[in-house]
Amino acid sequence: MKWDEFIITGDPLILGAQISILISGIGAVFVLTYFKKWKWLWDEWITSVDHKKLGIMYILIAILMFFRGGIDALMMRTQLAAPNMTFLDSLHYNEIFTTHGTIMIIFMAMPFLIGLMNVVVPLQIGARDVAFPFLNNLSFWTFVIGMGLFNISFIIGGSPSAGWTSYMPLASNELNPGPGQNYYLLGLQISGIGTLATGVNMMVTIFKMRAKGMKLFMMPMFTWTTLITSMIIVLAFPVLTIALAEMTFDRLFGTHFFNLTNGGMPMLWANLFWIWGHPEVYIVALPAFGIFSEIISTFSKKRLFGYNAMVYSIIAISVLSFLVWVHHFFTMGSGAVVNSFFSITTMAISIPTGVKIFNWLLTMHKGRISFTTPMLWSIAFIPNFVIGGVTGVMLAMAAADYQYHNTYFLVSHFHYVLIAATVFACFAGLIYWYPKMFGHKLNERIGKWFFWIFVAGFNICFFPQYFLGLDGMPRRINVYGVEDGWFALNFISTVGAFIMGLAFIILVYNIYYSFRYSPRETTGDSWDGRTLEWATSSAIPPHYNFAKVPEVTSMDAYWKMKEEGIDPNKIEKYEKIHMPSNTALPFVMGCFMFLVGFGLVFEWFWMGIVGGIGIFACMAFRSFDYNDGYYVSVEEIEETEKRAREAK
Ligand code: HEM
Ligand SMILES: [Cu+2]
Numbered sequence: 001m002k003w004d005e006f007i008i009t010g011d012p013l014i015l016g017a018q019i020s021i022l023i024s025g026i027g028a029v030f031v032l033t034y035f036k037k038w039k040w041l042w043d044e045w046i047t048s049v050d051h052k053k054l055g056i057m058y059i060l061i062a063i064l065m066f067f068r069g070g071i072d073a074l075m076m077r078t079q080l081a082a083p084n085m086t087f088l089d090s091l092h093y094n095e096i097f098t099t100h101g102t103i104m105i106i107f108m109a110m111p112f113l114i115g116l117m118n119v120v121v122p123l124q125i126g127a128r129d130v131a132f133p134f135l136n137n138l139s140f141w142t143f144v145i146g147m148g149l150f151n152i153s154f155i156i157g158g159s160p161s162a163g164w165t166s167y168m169p170l171a172s173n174e175l176n177p178g179p180g181q182n183y184y185l186l187g188l189q190i191s192g193i194g195t196l197a198t199g200v201n202m203m204v205t206i207f208k209m210r211a212k213g214m215k216l217f218m219m220p221m222f223t224w225t226t227l228i229t230s231m232i233i234v235l236a237f238p239v240l241t242i243a244l245a246e247m248t249f250d251r252l253f254g255t256h257f258f259n260l261t262n263g264g265m266p267m268l269w270a271n272l273f274w275i276w277g278h279p280e281v282y283i284v285a286l287p288a289f290g291i292f293s294e295i296i297s298t299f300s301k302k303r304l305f306g307y308n309a310m311v312y313s314i315i316a317i318s319v320l321s322f323l324v325w326v327h328h329f330f331t332m333g334s335g336a337v338v339n340s341f342f343s344i345t346t347m348a349i350s351i352p353t354g355v356k357i358f359n360w361l362l363t364m365h366k367g368r369i370s371f372t373t374p375m376l377w378s379i380a381f382i383p384n385f386v387i388g389g390v391t392g393v394m395l396a397m398a399a400a401d402y403q404y405h406n407t408y409f410l411v412s413h414f415h416y417v418l419i420a421a422t423v424f425a426c427f428a429g430l431i432y433w434y435p436k437m438f439g440h441k442l443n444e445r446i447g448k449w450f451f452w453i454f455v456a457g458f459n460i461c462f463f464p465q466y467f468l469g470l471d472g473m474p475r476r477i478n479v480y481g482v483e484d485g486w487f488a489l490n491f492i493s494t495v496g497a498f499i500m501g502l503a504f505i506i507l508v509y510n511i512y513y514s515f516r517y518s519p520r521e522t523t524g525d526s527w528d529g530r531t532l533e534w535a536t537s538s539a540i541p542p543h544y545n546f547a548k549v550p551e552v553t554s555m556d557a558y559w560k561m562k563e564e565g566i567d568p569n570k571i572e573k574y575e576k577i578h579m580p581s582n583t584a585l586p587f588v589m590g591c592f593m594f595l596v597g598f599g600l601v602f603e604w605f606w607m608g609i610v611g612g613i614g615i616f617a618c619m620a621f622r623s624f625d626y627n628d629g630y631y632v633s634v635e636e637i638e639e640t641e642k643r644a645r646e647a648k
Contacts, residue, residue: 005157005158006156006157007155007156008154008155008156008157008158011092013075013092014154014155017154017155018155021155042584043582045057046584046587047137047582047583047584047587048137048582049129049133049134049136049137049580049581049582049583050129050133050543051118051119051122051129051130051133051136052118052119052123052437052541052543054115054118054136054137054140055114055115055116055117055118055119055120055437056115056119056437057115057140058111058112058114058115058118058140058143059111059112059115059116059119059430061107061111061143061144061147062107062108062109062111062112062115062426063112065103065104065107065108065111065147066104066108066112066504067504068103068151069099069100069103069104069107069108070500070501070504072096072097072099072100072103073100073497074497074498074501075087075088075096076088076093076096076097076100077461077493077494077497077498078494079093079478079479080478080480080490080493080494081490081491081494082487082490082491083479083480083481083482083484083486083487084479084480084481084482085479088478089478090478090479091161093478094161094162094163094476094478095154095158095159095160095161095180096159097163097164097476098159098160098161098162098163098164098184099150099153099154099159099160101163101164102150102160102164102184102188103150103151104418105164105280105284105418106150106188106191107147107150107151107191109284109418109422109423109426110195110280110283110284111143111147112422112426112430113229113283113284113287113288113422113425113426113429114143114195114198116287116291116426116429116430116433117202117222117226117229117287118130118136119433119436119437120222120429120433120436120533121202121205121206121222121223121226122205122209122545123436123532123533123536123541123545124219124220124222124223124531124532124533125205125206125209125210125211125214125219125220125223125532126210126211126214126532126545126546126549126550126552127205127209127210127211127545127549128209128544128545128546128549128577128579129545129579129580130201130202130205130209131201131204131205131208131209132200132201132204133580134580134583134585134586134622135197135200135201136198136201137583137586137587138194138197138585138586138589138590139194139195139197139198139201140194140586141194141586141587141589141590142190142191142193142194142197142586142590142593143191143194143195144590145190145191145590145591145593145594145597146186146187146188146189146190146191146192146194146597147187147191148594149183149186149187149190149594149597149598149601150183150184150187150188150191151187152183153179153180153183153184153187157178157179157180157183157601157602158178158179158180159180159183160176160180160181160183160184161176161180161181162175162176162181162184163476165270165273165277166181166184166185166247166269166273167266167269167270167273168247168250168258168259168264168266168269168270169258169259169260169266171184171247171269172250172251172258172259172260173250173251179601179602181251182248182251182252182600182601182602182603183601185244185247185248185251186248186596186597186600186601187597188240188244189241189244189245189248189597190593190596190597192237192240192241192244193241195233195237196233196234196237196238196241198230198233199229199230199231199232199233199234199237200230200234202226202227202229202230203227203230203231203234206219206223206226206227206230207227210552211532211549211550211551211552211557212549212551212552213551213552213553214552214557217307217308217311217555218552218554218555218557220290220294220531220532220555220556221289221290221293221294221297221304221307221310221311222287222290222291222293222294223290224290224310224311224314225286225287225289225290225293225314226287226290228286228314228315228318229282229283229286229287229318231318232279232282232283232286232318232321233283235279235322236275236276236279236280236283236322237276239272239275239276240272240273240276242272243269243272243273243276246258246272247269248600250264252600252603257269267329267332270328270329270332271325271326274325274326274328274329275322275325277325277328278321278322278324278325278327278328279318279321279322281321281417281418282317282318282321284418284421284422285417285421285422286314286317286318287425288381288421288422288424288425288426289314289356289421289425291378291425291428291429291432292360292378292381292425292428293310293360293363294432294531295374295375295377295378295428295429295432296360296363296364296375296378297363297530297556298432298527298528298529298530299367299369299370299371299372299374299375299378299527300363300364300367300368300369301367301368301369301370301528302363302366302367302368303363303530303555303556303559304359304363305359305360305362305363305365306355306358306359306362307555309355309359310355310356310359312352313352313353313355313356314352314356316351316352317349317352317353320345320348320349320352321349323342323345324342324345324346324349325342326338326339326341326342327342327343327346327395327396327398327401330342330343330398330401330402330405331401331402331405339398340398342398343396343397343398346392346393346396347393347396347397350389350392350393353389357382357385357386360378360382361382364379372444372527373428373431373442373444373447373448373450373451374428374429374431374432374527376448376451377424377425377427377428377431377451378424378428380420380424380451380455381420381421381424381425381428384416384419384420384424384455384458384459385416385417385420385421387416387420387463388413388414388415388416388417388420388421389417391409391412391413391416391466392413392417394413395409395410395413404469404470406474406475406476407468407469407470407472407473407474407475408465408466408468408469408473408474408475409465409466409468409469409470410469410475411465411469411475412462412463412465412466412468412469413466415461415462415465416462419458419462420458427450427451427454427507431447432527433533435521435526435527435539436524436526436533436534436536436539436540436541437540438515438539438540439520439521439538439539439540440514440515440518440519440520440521440539441514441518441521441526442510442511442514442518443510443513443514443517443518446506446509446510446513446514447510449506450503450506450507450510453499453500453502453503453506454499454500454503454504456496456499457496457497457498457499457500457501457502457503458496458500459496460492460493460495460496460499461493461494461495461496461497461499461500462493462496464489464490464492464493464496465489465493467489468486468489468490468493471485471486473486473490520539521539522538522539523538523539524536524537524538524539524541524644525558526539529558529559530556530558530559531556531557531558531559532550532552532557532558534558535550535557535558535561535568535569537569537640537641537644537645538643538644542640542641542644543579543632544577544579544632544637546568547569547571547574547577547637547640547641548568548571548574548575550568569641569644569645571641574634574637574638574641575634576631576632576633576634576637577631577632577637578629578630578631578632579629579630579631579632580628580629581627581629581630585618585621585622585625588614588618589614589615589618589619591614592610592611592612592614592615592618593611593615594611595607595608595610595611595614596608596611596612596615597611599611
């Protein structure tokens with residue numbers, strides 16, 4: 001491979017990105033060195049096993065990825081703003097919709113939610129950390145390495161361009177030569193293993209580490225959705241792992257799983273991909289439902305209406321999510337009987353979903369609603385999500401799908417669902433739990449500007465696309481003609497996209513502004529909360545979370561304590577607490593994983609082997625590691641808790 005194929009040069013857009021990455025990289029190194037922060041970064045963050053810190057790092061990276069995926073989106077919308085635009089050629093456009101879709105789902109939505117789970121779930125169930133803190137750090141670094149590998153593709157070697165679904169034979173060596181598709185395969189593979197481990201970790205945490213007295217049916221709704229989501233992860237991700245491995249073998253070693261020749265089956269890829277891919281949609285939707293449930297109940301000052309029905313409906317949704325995957329290829333020749341079956345299962349999902357919608361509405365009914373920013377996002381979620389859901393039912397009718405298939409109707413539908421549920425929930429959850437993480441709220445006034453501008457931009461962007469779709473505009477095209485008559489609606493849509501971009505800048509500004517000017521919180525209970533995370537001793541919980549784990553006797557445990565006048569932080573006698581030690585091993589292992597990934601992308605097998613040996617060496621090292629944590633002394637707890645009490 002020649003040097004100028006290795007580092008992408010010649011494209012002004014990419015050159016601009018390269019320069020800005022270089023400048024911000026040098027800037028970061030300079031700032032860290034100047035303020036002598038390297039040790040702090042290493043000790044407090046990179047090697048930390050504290051679930052809250054790992055959660056914050058997940059969220060930080062998710063926001064960065066929202067920026068990257070958002071720039072991709074704005075470039076696509078610019079190209080489509082008017083007929084016969086020449087901003088992006090077709091290959092470049094293909095690369096961008098591929099990286100946009102992949103990044104938004106795998107590296108933005110999922111880590112954002114996993115970040116919130118990490119921060120919140122152990123607190124909500126009264127645990128000191130997750131079940132496997134070492135593994136938690138390893139999952140994080142595995143995710144970061146996968147993310148990094150995927151992201152460098154556009155500078156080094158070239159981006160994948162076969163769509164986020166990577167259909168064969170489009171993704172094969174013949175039609176898609178070069179390293180781009182390998183980046184997709186290895187980036188997703190590595191980060192997917194991290195996600196799988198997170199799923200196991202969360203499941204065990206929730207089953208085994210709940211505070212005394214907390215029965216399953218007393219768990220907060222976000223914990224419930226995390227539990228069910230983790231189960232979906234544990235069932236669905238192995239399918240992805242295998243499918244990606246098979247495609248990697250096809251591309252690197254000439255096997256024939258999905259090729260057109262020698263018995264390979266392209267449709268097998270489509271099936272495997274969507275057996276993972278459809279549940280994936282619920283992996284990012286169910287936690288969102290959990291977040292809205294917490295927020296709606298807190299700010300309506302009522303317990304969640306129909307709690308049991310809510311639980312059963314998420315269980316029903318999770319089961320159904322595995323029975324609908326064929327709706328992604330109704331038009332690919334499954335036949336009438338199969339299509340009808342999957343049509344019906346797909347429509348069936350709207351029943352438990354409808355139950356949840358009514359429960360949220362009934363929670364608000366006669367509640368004392370306070371319209372804080374997290375609550376505004378939760379209220380806006382309902383109508384916007386219903387628009388996405390109803391158009392989903394329209395798509396679920398196989399016969400009708402022959403008409404809408406691969407048009408902008410679909411693009412609009414899934415953005416309505418993904419943005420109104422997942423993205424709104426990420427914003428709502430971030431704002432809601434922000435004081436728990438950082439000790440101050442985000443500014444409410446700026447937050448409302450952000451809210452209104454984003455929601456307006458979102459509808460201006462995606463609503464017109466339904467009509468473009470009904471008018472026959474296909475998805476994944478980079479150019480259309482004047483005679484198609486799609487100019488006006490496309491132009492409006494692009495304006496909407498830029499309005500969302502503006503809103504994002506307001507969010508970032510709000511983070512900066514609030515860091516400077518918001519009053520520091522002195523109690524841990526920022527919103528008069530109902531669940532245990534608000535019972536920890538101060539605004540930023542100490543690393544051991546609870547000095548003494550509270551006992552739980554009902555749902556909304558902290559609310560009950562407040563009603564009964566019990567202060568969970570009034571503790572007669574402290575006892576020493578056992579905590580896990582920090583670890584550098586996952587980070588080192590991550591570096592070796594990077595070697596494996598990068599080596600395989602370019603088929604430099606020696607590098608892959610070196611990386612592989614490194615990974616096994618780390619595992620061996622770990623198995624002789626007898627460090628099983630340390631005790632936080634009573635004096636230190638007394639000291640910490642006293643400071644928290646004084647702050648109050
Ligand atoms: C925030 C504003 C967003 C805008 C303006 C936007 C815009 C777009 C555009 C223009 C396309 C390409 C359509 C085509 O040519 O077929 C697209 C595709 C896609 N978007 Fe977005 N998007 C946004 C957010 C999101 C989010 C938050 C997610 C997921 C959580 C997402 C997931 C996807 C996926 C999966 C695709 C399909 C990619 C493919 O065809 O392979 N988008 N988006
Ligand atoms: Cu689906």
